[in-house]
Amino acid sequence: MTDTTPKGTTTERKLLWAWAVLVLITVGSWWLAPAHFTDTMQPSAGVTALLLAMMAVKCRIVMRSFMEVNHAPRWLKVGTDGWLAVLVVTVFAIYLI
């Protein structure tokens, strides 16, 4: 089992990177949150689109990296990506209407 160690380290490093990116995006969204401001806010489609994109990236990292969908059968990759795409598009469409 010693031969797994170097390869395992690669995966572990990837996981750490995934986690770092997720935390970075989260902290980034902190600057954009309405609660961050005290004056009256205006709805902003641009900021919302950006936030939804950040959310989509985070979700995809969680699914692909943490949930290991990357190595999963095709139907699961398609299913999870499909769920995410439909959710984000629907949410944004409703937002715009």
Add this chain to the structure above:
Amino acid sequence: MQILEQVQDLPKAGNIKAQWVCLWSGPAVGLVLLVALLAFPGFWPPISPTLPAEEVARFYAENTAWIRFSQVTFNLCGIMVVPFFMVIVAQMKRMHGQSHVFAYCYLTALVSGATFFALSNIFFLVAAFRPERDPELTMLLNDLAWIVFIAPIGMVLCQFLLLAVAVKFDHATDRNGAAAIFPRWVGHYSLVTGLAMIPSACAAVFQTGPLAWDGLLSFWLRNGAFAAFMIVMFFVLRTAVLRQAVDDGVIADPEARLGASATR
């Protein structure tokens, strides 16, 4: 019932004893409920659904004590018939070639049916709790009490039908020479009792005629059929439990003993 000395402490003797106690709880509880039934002023004759609100309120004001006594008795003792019906469940589980699914169904219907019955006396008692209440409210409670008492027959109907089906399946699959738990007529009788109770569901709709809650079908046929079934089943169950006791070797075979005394 004389339990043989050598099996006195065995589980199979305990099982028979428990069934025997539950069986005899039937007539005892039945007697108490009969007293409550006779003591409830609203049953002789049953209050008419056409009574105006003021009359209903006066009925509760004038008969408060007897209503309280009889309905509290129903409240306290009504669900004590459950052990008696559990003897039926226990005997159904002994039927040959069956998976006990009917017994499970019977048990579920029994539990639900008992909760329904436990509700009606609360409405009667709340109405009698403050007879000076607005007559409209007393009439509402009276309506609820009667409708809950008479109309929800689904669970008990289901019990009769299940017993009928179980007896039929017991008979049909009886290949190994062992006798059926209940005689075949019990199934038919159970079916007829169930059918006799169906019309009373209409008591929640009709205010006059035989289907109203004081009517011939909804009140007298329904309750009469149920009481008669309890009495008949007491003897049927008594025979069944005694036979189980003999089969399990818990009591001596009365026929064998008779034969022995004859030869002596």
Add this chain to the structure above:
Amino acid sequence: MSILSPDRYITRADKSPAGRPDVRLVTWFFPVWYAAFGVIICLLARVTPPPRPDVSAADKVAFMTTHALTIQVGFVVLLILLGGAGMTNALVAYQMSRMSTGPVLAYAYIGGMGVGALPGFLLVSVCFLTATFRPDRDPELIGLLYDLGMLSYNGSLGCFSAAYLVLAIAVLYDKNEIFPKWFAYLSIWQIVTEVIATQMFVFPAGPFAWNGSISFWVAVVVFSVWLGSLIFILRNTAAREPVDTDETFQGPTAG
């Protein structure tokens, strides 16, 4: 597969009846009863989809008088057929008793569902029938019966949650593979929808009201998926049941 008779409903590959005859009968009865139940509550009694919570007492009286006939027919039939609810639940309990977890969770299921029949079915039937019994009653009282009936019918949560919980536990622990494991997770969804349905006691309108998109419609979809799955699972497991297990069963009253 045909729904016309129990022997044609649960079959082997060669179309001969499979499983035990008594289980076959009750398993066949399961979808038949739910079909009848669906017709009663949707078309006759008009409680599903539910009437609005955010209407005046006069509107509630109008609802009761407009639909008086179908409400009376529907609920009287339901009062007669209600035992079917007990039978369908008992069938699930029976299959649970065949799991490696034994009968204890099956009895818990019977307890939960058996108690649930009163707030879940009886109260709404009795309230609506009492309301239509005397439509000339004080409108406030009719309104009270309307609210009481709908809230008890849609809002009896704990009895069923308890039953779903023991069902999920039994399926997850089971080694006999009576039910597939994913069905346990479906039962957990059911609990989640019941938890959300608590909100109907707070909101008379909006997504969490008793006719709300979240409290009601999402819950109905989840329930339909759950029930539909259960119908097929019960059929499959009944077909797979060996016929000679009669004597091995151990119940509390098994002599």
Add this chain to the structure above:
Amino acid sequence: MTHSDSSLTATARDTDRAAQPSVGRAAHLPGDIHMWVMVLGDLIIFSSYFVIFMIYRSMSPEAYLRAQQHLDINIGVVNTVVLLTSSWFVARSVLSARAGDHTRAIRFVYAAGACGVLFMALKGYEWAAKIGAGYTNSEEFFSFYYVITGVHFLHVVIGLIVLGVVIRDLRNPARRRTSMVEAGAVYWHMVDLLWVVIFTLLYVMR
């Protein structure tokens, strides 16, 4: 024991192959199909809540935006990081379990569970602070806020039970199965995933 050893080696070899993004490697479904039915179904159910929330939000975006300003974004961000970290712990635990290092795997699951408990504590404090400040569910946004975060909270509780089961199985040499650890991990990541969406829609959406 021999059997479980050999299966462990096999899974370790799977990981080995899985670690390198080479072509021609057999696809591996983490956990089991039952757990994925749960996860995908739950994602769909939650999505329906999100869509309904968005529909109501789009009817009065200004009011929702004003209400959102009263949320505690600091706790929201910290809680997101806490859950992401716990997810990372669980992912590491799966790797350790596959490599046969069960002591380490158990330690990672404990760390993840501790993060879960921390999340719940912060959530509880956040709710108490909001209710104390008068933001009750009489306001529409907050009715959604309490229900959606409440249901998510319930999922965290279930997740902690799942992690407990994973620990119990990892401790028992006779019961250890990588698929069991994977299934628990998949569930826990779903809790994380849902929170990422909730965080965006409730806290930072504009």
